[in-house]
Amino acid sequence: MSTSISELIAEKIDAMPASERRAAQTLIANYPLIGLRTVAEFSGQAGVSSPTILRFVSRLGFQSYPEFQSALQEELAAQVQSPWNRTATIQRPKDGATFPLMEAAIENIRETFQHLSAQQLDDVTDAISRNRSRFYLLGGRFTDPIATYMAAHLKIVRPGVTHLAGQESQWRDQLIDMGKKDVLLVFDIRRYQDSLLRFAEKAQARGVEIVLVTDQWLSPIARFARHVIAGRTAVPSPWDSSAALFLIAETLIAEVTRKLEQSSADRIRDLEQLRDN
Amino acid sequence: MSTSISELIAEKIDAMPASERRAAQTLIANYPLIGLRTVAEFSGQAGVSSPTILRFVSRLGFQSYPEFQSALQEELAAQVQSPWNRTATIQRPKDGATFPLMEAAIENIRETFQHLSAQQLDDVTDAISRNRSRFYLLGGRFTDPIATYMAAHLKIVRPGVTHLAGQESQWRDQLIDMGKKDVLLVFDIRRYQDSLLRFAEKAQARGVEIVLVTDQWLSPIARFARHVIAGRTAVPSPWDSSAALFLIAETLIAEVTRKLEQSSADRIRDLEQLRDN
DNA sequence: CATAAAATGTAACGTAAAGTACAGTTTGCC
DNA sequence: GGCAAACTGTACTTTACGTTACATTTTATG
Structure with missing residues (x-):
């Protein structure tokens, strides 16, 4: 037994x-x-x-x-x-032996959300839920997949979602369409990437509202950001863990979906129909 | 109820x-x-x-x-x-006050790792660490970013890592180079994608060793997989959470990195050099 | 490629378990 | 104390579940 x-x-x-x-x-x-x-x-x-x-x-x-x-x-x-x-x-x-990386990641997640106020979350999701504006996503070397993940979901619930992928020069060209009413969400963790910083600076100059999701040491982009969410990333591994950032992304997705429930219901039905054909 | x-x-x-x-x-x-x-x-x-x-x-x-x-x-x-x-x-x-989605995700992670034996993890990471073979990654609609994330790390520690991205027809052409010594890691969660199933079936027919990361209801790909890792995905949200899968990916990355420590040290140094130039 | 061995599913079987009819017993009421 | 109503157990029926025999398919081996 x-x-x-x-x-x-x-x-x-x-x-x-x-x-x-x-x-x-x-x-x-x-x-x-x-x-x-x-x-x-x-x-x-x-x-x-x-x-x-x-x-x-x-x-x-x-x-x-x-x-x-x-x-x-x-x-x-x-x-x-x-x-x-x-x-x-x-x-x-x-x-x-349990899994030290997992335990550490869970601690990170807890810690991260403890420092995240409901008010802050509300502000950020309000910004992302503004259907009239365009919403841009950008990530770094290891965080870009999280941006992709978020884009994959948000594209379903609202129009005007753009994931800035590929070459830096390609994003830069998108700047021309970005303006005061638009929102840019950037993921940036150590080692912070200059390319992201440059882009964020230019976007802010154009009046774009910037949301930054970063690690606890704060990317320099914080300087240009309207909202900053900091997650813990340290784990006993040669690599940092982005699990806390990932969960922040999922939380944002869930909350935005909730806020857009009514307007997105039709959209989702239309999408399903398109897919069936 | x-x-x-x-x-x-x-x-x-x-x-x-x-x-x-x-x-x-x-x-x-x-x-x-x-x-x-x-x-x-x-x-x-x-x-x-x-x-x-x-x-x-x-x-x-x-x-x-x-x-x-x-x-x-x-x-x-x-x-x-x-x-x-x-x-x-x-x-x-x-x-x-608290975040139900986060709490649920943490529970999912705990539950997922509880059912993951050290032996199983060892087998899977051994397969991925076989430097001589090629290692392919493939994901579904919402899980492909996790495959990307994993590829971004593993490409650094070992050669022969391919992330099967883009059109289905593009992966299919890759099949020609896949053989008995190779390993394919597939992410597939509800709603399971036929395209992934078809690809996995063909890969298995060619003798490829398949690792499946799926949800608790098990993708039909389990039929063709040598290793199956099941993660919990249910959370109080309109969407499923892939956080547990994400952490599985991070755990695999960390463990493979550890196993390849010696052989990858040189490689990483070379990479850094390349980047500096 | 042929052959044997192993694995797997189909279909039939026997049985244990749930369910039911009914008679016996208890309880409550005048 | 007699009668009816409710309760309970015995004995039987029926269902469906676990089990098994066997045929088919798959895999390993020389």
């Missing part, structure tokens, strides 16, 4: 044939609910046949499916009774 | 006849384990007959015993899987 079922699976998964491994992965991904349902439901979810599920269960060392379910239930019931020791017992498998 | 089963019982227990009340008390005392077992076991433990258990269950408003069990299971799984809806729904009065 000392080894949990998830440990058991991790231990044996390499010795399993493909379909059984698929069953294992499905169970881990939906742990433990799917294992409490019937063989048929389990097999359906995993996309394999019932006998495969039974073979999988028997490979784990159980005599029958009900026996396997009982084990799951007991494990589950034990967790519910004492929530605090579930972290201790289950979260650390035998190697004892 | 808002009222839990124990609440339901507390509400109706006064209107129950003696035997059914005994059933109720037994369930509360052994909550919820006994309710997950068979009617016979339940009735035995409570010292009443099976029909009494069934009447008790039907009085709670369930159409059948299995339906009652499903409700119990979901309740239980919800507690274990995502404490965020406890935190968010119960603990918060009405002032939006």
Whole structure:
């Protein structure tokens, strides 16, 4: 009883044939609910046949499916009774090592949001939600994917979203269309990129409202920005973590979507229609 | 669905006849384990007959015993899987001081890494660290930025990294150079994209080792993948959150960098030199 | 490429479990 | 204390679930 079922699976998964491994992965991904349902439901979810599920269960060392379910239930019931020791017992498998990078990233996220006021968030999302203005996104070497991610979502909920990608000279040409009513969101973390700074300066000169998402040491772009959101990025790794910035992006996306709920509903329906054709 | 089963019982227990009340008390005392077992076991433990258990269950408003069990299971799984809806729904009065999306995302991250074994991580990073083979990255509509992010880092630490971007037809042409020793990492979450599935199938046919990073419902690509990493994506937002996937990417990056430390040191120095010129 | 071995799914089976009819028992009321 | 109503258990029926045998497909090997 000392080894949990998830440990058991991790231990044996390499010795399993493909379909059984698929069953294992499905169970881990939906742990433990799917294992409490019937063989048929389990097999359906995993996309394999019932006998495969039974073979999988028997490979784990159980005599029958009900026996396997009982084990799951007991494990589950034990967790519910004492929530605090579930972290201790289950979260650390035998190697004892949890993931330091993950722990650090979570700390960063918490810290980041603690310093983010609801007011600030509201101001920023208001700016991004102004349908009449254009909204530009720009990122640096490692943060540009986050800008892309944000653009992919916001393009769906509102018009006039432009992700400034590619060569620096290409963005520069966009400046001509940018004006007082427009908004520019820049991601910039160490090592801060001169190209972004130059662009931000010119944009600000044209009256563009700049939102900066940066690290805790603040990009020099802060000088030109109307709003600054600072996230923590330090983790025990050769690289910085952009996870906190990523979550800021997701938060902005969610909030803007909420604010534009009515106006975007039609838009989204139209998009779906276009895609179906 | 808002009222839990124990609440339901507390509400109706006064209107129950003696035997059914005994059933109720037994369930509360052994909550919820006994309710997950068979009617016979339940009735035995409570010292009443099976029909009494069934009447008790039907009085709670369930159409059948299995339906009652499903409700119990979901309740239980919800507690274990995502404490965020406890935190968010119960603990918060009405002032939006904290950020529910963030809390949910953190829970997702924790949950995701809890189901990720060190062994699995090791296998995957080993595959990605094989310098002699080529390493391909591919993402879907919203996950492609994560692939980009990962590529941006890995291109620095090892040669032969290709991010399959742009048109589907462009990736397809890359297939010709992909073979048994190569590795393909695919990000695919709901709604799963046919184009990715098709590509993965062809790649697997050519003997490529596929790593899939997906959501908890598992992309159909799991069928072709040698390694599957499932991340949680559900958050209280109109959009799914890819934060957990993002952190998986960062973890892979960090680990691969560590494994290639020696061979990449020279490479990084050379790169820096190139940039300075 | 041929052959054997392993893996996987289909379909049929037996059984355990849920569900039900009904008779026996208890409880409450006049 | 007699009667009716509600409650409860016994015994039986029915459903659906786990299980198994076997045929087909896939993979490994010389």
